[in-house]
Amino acid sequence: MKTSSTFASDADALTTFLDSGTGPIIVLDPCGVLWNQFHSTQRWSRLWQAWRLAPGQTQEGDAWDVLGALSHVSVTEGTAALAAAMFPPEAHTSLTRQLMACVLTFAVDSGHFNGRASGLAALAGQLWADELWTALARWSKKYPYHPALQSARALLTHEGASESLHAIRNGMAIYHHPHVAESFAGECGLNLSTFRLRPGQIIFLTPDIRCMENPALTEVYGFLFTALHALGALHHLNFAVIEPALTTEEEAL
Structure with missing residues (x-):
């Protein structure tokens, strides 16, 4: 038998959080599966402001001025x-x-x-x-x-x-x-100081396969996840987190 592990996006958790209106949320979303689901569901895109951070993927995603957040x-x-x-x-x-x-x-x-x-x-x-x-x-x-x-x-x-x-x-x-x-461009994009006035905001971290296979880019996504939580706490924000489940499959050799 051959054992392999894959990530499975938790669409049910996303649905529960978004329908409840409870925010803000960080979504760990490999390959953007949940990002696509979010934008295909009209009731969510009308109620929530969504951000996508995708470093390592050319001309994709939004920006977060990290130094600006420190001010x-x-x-x-x-x-x-x-x-x-x-x-x-x-x-x-x-x-x-x-x-x-x-x-x-x-x-x-x-x-x-x-x-x-x-x-x-x-x-x-x-x-x-x-x-x-x-x-x-x-x-x-x-x-x-x-x-x-x-x-x-x-x-x-x-x-x-x-x-x-x-x-x-x-x-x-x-x-x-x-x-x-x-x-990480300056003076544009995601701004944590707005989240308390409008908590209905959701941040998707969407590394593609190439990013997940690159240790340096993996560290950048780890930095984003940790920094958003740490600076969010200093902004008096408590992010809910949706992350993929690791599933194990066994295949015959």
């Missing part, structure tokens, strides 16, 4: 949450997360990456192209006394800093890629 919450808590979502504890050191939090704090506080074509993608591009040491030196010329930059420079003297620099540069490479960057 509406505690910067200290928000940057720590984003750094942890981007560099989770099971795979990265605390120093890496502290360095990334400093960089995010600078980006939000200075407004250096504000703008429609900027945001997280532009920040990632600089950290990938220049490495953190070079980026800090460039930013410090314009902001010589910024506390977040001073903290980052101090952290770079700690043991393990070179490994953290390598991890950050590698991580930024995928967010800088054009097919991913367009999902």
Whole structure:
């Protein structure tokens, strides 16, 4: 016997949530099966505002200005949450997360990456192209006394800093890629600050097969899921989650 596992979309759970009007909702939706069902059901599309985040899929989906979301919450808590979502504890050191939090704090506080074509993608591009040491030196010329930059420079003297620099540069490479960057464009798209006024909003995360087979893109979707929950909590939002069930099938050899 040969055993194989596949994801089965939970259409019944989606129907229950949407008919009850309870939101907001995050839907883990491989290949967009439930996204298509949502748009084929007129009563839902009239009542709910739907967003589709699909990094790695060319010119598909909406955008989420992650850095913009930090301007509406505690910067200290928000940057720590984003750094942890981007560099989770099971795979990265605390120093890496502290360095990334400093960089995010600078980006939000200075407004250096504000703008429609900027945001997280532009920040990632600089950290990938220049490495953190070079980026800090460039930013410090314009902001010589910024506390977040001073903290980052101090952290770079700690043991393990070179490994953290390598991890950050590698991580930024995928967010800088054009097919991913367009999902994190600045000043447009999904805005968590509107969800309390209109909770009837639903976010679909719809990786295709190619995305699910790519470890780097899988990490981007993991970041989205974790970051939406973490920043949602800071916006006093409690997302319901619909996720596919893993089914096991046995086939004769």
